[in-house]
Amino acid sequence: MNAPMRLMSLLAGIAFMGMLITGCDSKKQQSDSIDKPNKGTIHISVDESYRPVIEEQIAMYEASNPETRIIADYKTEEACIRDFFRDSATRLVLITRGLKYNEESFMKDSLKYPPRWGLLAADAIAVISNRNNPDSMFTMDELRDRLLGKQKREQTLVFDGLSATSTYRFIRDSILKGALPDSSVVKAAKTSQDVIDFISENPNAIGLVGISWVGNPEIKEQVERLQKIRINYLRCDICPDQPFVKPVQESIQSRRYPLVRGLYYVIKENYHGLGNGFVDFLKYERGQLIFRRAYLGPIMNFDVRPVKINLSLPKK
Numbered sequence: 001m002n003a004p005m006r007l008m009s010l011l012a013g014i015a016f017m018g019m020l021i022t023g024c025d026s027k028k029q030q031s032d033s034i035d036k037p038n039k040g041t042i043h044i045s046v047d048e049s050y051r052p053v054i055e056e057q058i059a060m061y062e063a064s065n066p067e068t069r070i071i072a073d074y075k076t077e078e079a080c081i082r083d084f085f086r087d088s089a090t091r092l093v094l095i096t097r098g099l100k101y102n103e104e105s106f107m108k109d110s111l112k113y114p115p116r117w118g119l120l121a122a123d124a125i126a127v128i129s130n131r132n133n134p135d136s137m138f139t140m141d142e143l144r145d146r147l148l149g150k151q152k153r154e155q156t157l158v159f160d161g162l163s164a165t166s167t168y169r170f171i172r173d174s175i176l177k178g179a180l181p182d183s184s185v186v187k188a189a190k191t192s193q194d195v196i197d198f199i200s201e202n203p204n205a206i207g208l209v210g211i212s213w214v215g216n217p218e219i220k221e222q223v224e225r226l227q228k229i230r231i232n233y234l235r236c237d238i239c240p241d242q243p244f245v246k247p248v249q250e251s252i253q254s255r256r257y258p259l260v261r262g263l264y265y266v267i268k269e270n271y272h273g274l275g276n277g278f279v280d281f282l283k284y285e286r287g288q289l290i291f292r293r294a295y296l297g298p299i300m301n302f303d304v305r306p307v308k309i310n311l312s313l314p315k316k
Contacts (some may be wrong), residue, residue, distance in 0.1 A: 037277025039067040044092040044275070045080040046072045047166050049192055049210030050123070050263060052219070053294040054094060060290060061281050068274055078164030084266060092267045092275040096123070096166040099266055107268060117266040120282050122297030124211045124247035125167055125259040127232045128196070132203040137233040137244045140258055144175050146206070149182030157181070158195050158207040162188040167208055170261055200228040211247045215295045234258050252297040263296070 035042060046054050051074045058070045075083070077097075083090040085107070098117040099107070108114045127143065129135060135155075145151040159168045162181075172178065189195045192209045199207040207229075214231060216222050233244035236256045251257035265282065269275040281287045288298040 034271070035068075035274040037068075037272060037274060037280070038065045040274045041069040041071065042091065042274040042278070043071045043073065043089050044094065044278075045083040045090050046074050046094045047077045047080055047096060048074040049096075049160065049165070049167055050094060050212050051192070052216070052222075053212045053291065053296065056294065057282060057287055057290050058278075060286070061278055064286075065277075068277075070274070070278060076161055076164040077166035077169065084268065091269045091273075092265065092279065094120070094263065094265055096170065096261050096263065098264050111268055111270070113270045115266060115268040117264055118283070119262050119299055120265055121263045121288075121291040121299060122252050123261050123263050124215075124252045124257055125170060125208050125261065126211045126214055126247050127234060127259075128199050128207045128209060128214060128229045129232055130199055130201075130203040130205065131228060131230055133206070133230070135206070135232070136230060137235070139235045140175065140237060143234070147171065147176060147181040147186065148179065149185045153182075153185050154204060155185070156187050156202065156205040157185055158187045158189055158198050158205055160189055160192045160195050160209065162186065166261075167210065170259070171208060174259070196225055196229060200225070206232075211252070212294060212296065215247060216293075217295075218293070249292075249295045249297060260297075263291075 034040075054072060054074075058072060062068055062070060073083075077095045080093040080095050084093045085103075098119075099115065104114060127138060133155075142151060146155065147157060159165065159171070162168055172180070187198070187205075189198055189207075192213045195207040195209050196213065199205055214222055214225055214229070217226075231246055233246055234257060235242055236245050236251070237258065239245075239256055245251040245256050247257045247259065252260055265279050267275050267279055282291075283299075285300065288300040291298040
């Protein structure tokens with residue numbers, strides 16, 4: 001082989017080795033860019049009414065997996081669903097319902113694989129009032145009549161929004177059966193914290209918030225809130241003796257409390273990435289223990305925890 005031929009052969013070999021190295025680097029970069037349950041970053045959208053307990057879940061997951069970062073945006077339920085359908089970066093949402101059949105079909109056609117969803121825990125909507133408000137027990141009929149402006153119109157009822165929030169949707173669908181509340185007696189606050197603040201400052205008002213914000217007697221901030229507000233009793237219409245109950249863990253688990261709903265995950269991740277890793281954490285023992293500790297109703301079987309804050313009915 002003459003010198004020019006040897007040079008061409010050498011150059012071809014170098015070029016081939018370069019292609020192999022580049023290909024390996026490309027595959028490595030592609031592999032590194034895909035998040036895993038123990039490594040990577042993910043954006044999720046979460047119903048704002050679950051913020052306290054989900055912040056605790058994320059803190060524990062990231063502490064156990066230091067190379068992960070879960071960036072949660074807390075929004076109305078409608079905004080979470082909009083993110084899920086329109087934002088490719090949002091692969092996981094935590095809301096109060098699963099997907100409807102037409103939503104599943106749409107996403108399956110768009111993604112070429114079906115999204116998944118399921119129940120994580122049972123939650124409840126608490127009816128709260130100022131400590132100086134004389135009313136502390138309600139029947140569902142009384143609550144419905146107040147929302148429709150048929151009773152005690154002088155008292156304001158406060159939601160965390162009046163259109164796109166899960167609390168408003170649940171009350172409209174489950175209590176009002178599709179009817180709209182009387183706009184002259186109902187007030188919209190921006191967030192659950194704003195509802196609590198309004199009730200703290202207004203003795204003549206009643207608020208509705210997720211129990212995650214006020215039901216955990218082991219969180220200092222929530223105990224302090226209960227110095228200014230009160231979690232009220234609702235009558236259990238499915239119970240033989242129709243007692244009045246609070247949204248404590250036992251009545252949530254047994255569905256004796258009338259305003260129980262579910263916390264659901266909805267995910268569009270067809271590989272075992274960080275989204276699926278976090279969902280698995282929430283579904284199984286460690287995440288379920290956090291739901292239990294937050295006094296929600298976990299889907300795994302645990303002993304119900306006793307609550308010591310203001311459990312007895314007031315003496316008349």
